[in-house]
Amino acid sequence: MNYMCLNTIFEKTFAGTWIAGPNIEDAISEARKFNAVKIKSIINYLGEEFDKVENVDNAVEIYIAVIKEIRKRHIDSDISVKPTQLGMLINEKVFEANYRKILRVAKNYRIFIWLDMENAKYVGATIKAYLKGINGKNSGICIQAYLKRSMDDIKKIVAKKGTIRLVKGAYVENRDISYNSWEKTTENYRRLLLYLFEKSNNFTIATHDLQLIKYAEHLNEKYNKTINFAMLKGIKNRTLTLLAKKYPAYVYIPFGTAWLQYSIRRLREAGHLKLIFKSLLENQSIEKQKNGA
Ligand SMILES: Cc1cc2nc3c(=O)[nH]c(=O)nc-3n(C[C@H](O)[C@H](O)[C@H](O)COP(=O)(O)OP(=O)(O)OC[C@H]3O[C@@H](n4cnc5c(N)ncnc54)[C@H](O)[C@@H]3O)c2cc1C
Numbered sequence: 001m002n003y004m005c006l007n008t009i010f011e012k013t014f015a016g017t018w019i020a021g022p023n024i025e026d027a028i029s030e031a032r033k034f035n036a037v038k039i040k041s042i043i044n045y046l047g048e049e050f051d052k053v054e055n056v057d058n059a060v061e062i063y064i065a066v067i068k069e070i071r072k073r074h075i076d077s078d079i080s081v082k083p084t085q086l087g088m089l090i091n092e093k094v095f096e097a098n099y100r101k102i103l104r105v106a107k108n109y110r111i112f113i114w115l116d117m118e119n120a121k122y123v124g125a126t127i128k129a130y131l132k133g134i135n136g137k138n139s140g141i142c143i144q145a146y147l148k149r150s151m152d153d154i155k156k157i158v159a160k161k162g163t164i165r166l167v168k169g170a171y172v173e174n175r176d177i178s179y180n181s182w183e184k185t186t187e188n189y190r191r192l193l194l195y196l197f198e199k200s201n202n203f204t205i206a207t208h209d210l211q212l213i214k215y216a217e218h219l220n221e222k223y224n225k226t227i228n229f230a231m232l233k234g235i236k237n238r239t240l241t242l243l244a245k246k247y248p249a250y251v252y253i254p255f256g257t258a259w260l261q262y263s264i265r266r267l268r269e270a271g272h273l274k275l276i277f278k279s280l281l282e283n284q285s286i287e288k289q290k291n292g293a
Pocket of ligand 1: 115142144167168169170171206207208209210230231232235236251252265266269270
């Protein structure tokens with residue numbers, strides 16, 4: 001079997017579990033399926049680490065097109081953008097200008113914009129841009145529990161009434177700046193979550209970890225907040241459907257042709273094939289639930 005053939009098989013099976021397809025239309029129709037079972041979507045255009053101005057400009061145009069399409073087609077969806085798609089590698093000013101441009105358009109169309117969090121080297125500049133651009137309830141930022149700095153970052157963001165999407169973190173980071181084990185990262189997630197329950201009214205619990213979900217529900221018995229849950233397309237979406245009966249729930253739906261890096265991160269997390277095949281089955285189950293099966 002040659003490389004091209006392997007490439008196609010991977011794209012059609014594994015990547016297809018996590019990714020809507022190559023075009024905006026694929027993301028819209030996937031979002032519509034989740035909307036039908038009361039799950040809102042967060043659409044993301046694949047691709048990262050753009051170092052050419054034309055790729056960055058193209059990404060900005062694509063996001064603006066997605067914003068307009070979401071509104072035109074009456075889809076219940078946010079958008080999530082990556083700083084390195086918007087020019088972070090060219091320089092911070094280019095990134096900030098593009099981020100603000102997207103925020104302006106999104107505000108007109110009443111679409112919520114999330115900032116994805118990438119490698120630790122971009123975290124400072126990403127948070128800086130977010131804190132400058134906070135505009136009412138229109139934007140949020142992802143914070144990674146595996147980074148030791150995250151409690152300080154969360155305090156700054158909460159003080160400015162920002163909106164946080166709390167994740168464990170998907171990149172490979174240096175031990176000096178990150179918790180280097182699953183246990184320590186999970187422990188820090190619990191600590192950050194408790195802080196959010198105590199001090200914030202705007203946060204999303206973005207994890208597939210059932211113990212953390214139970215912990216959040218337990219905390220909510222005391223704090224009684226409007227809590228939001230979010231998961232990635234293709235992972236534990238049956239659980240998400242159940243959560244959506246009780247809480248606002250979101251599914252993160254990537255689309256585009258640059259599926260490789262995103263898929264490598266998902267493969268690394270899945271750890272073994274059994275979980276990947278389980279994901280494939282869960283993906284089909286959204287279709288069945290939509291059809292009332
Ligand atoms: C909505 C959303 C947005 C995100 N945005 C970002 C971001 O901007 N930046 C960032 O660094 N990370 C982001 N992530 C990814 C996140 O950091 C984690 O890498 C990912 O969610 C796995 O961690 P977990 O909390 O689910 O816990 P884990 O302990 O990794 O997983 C819990 C359980 O979920 C299942 N599971 C997890 N991953 C898979 C998989 N790939 N296939 C099959 N089963 C799986 C397994 O049963 C596992 O035991 C996001 C995640 C979500 C849900």
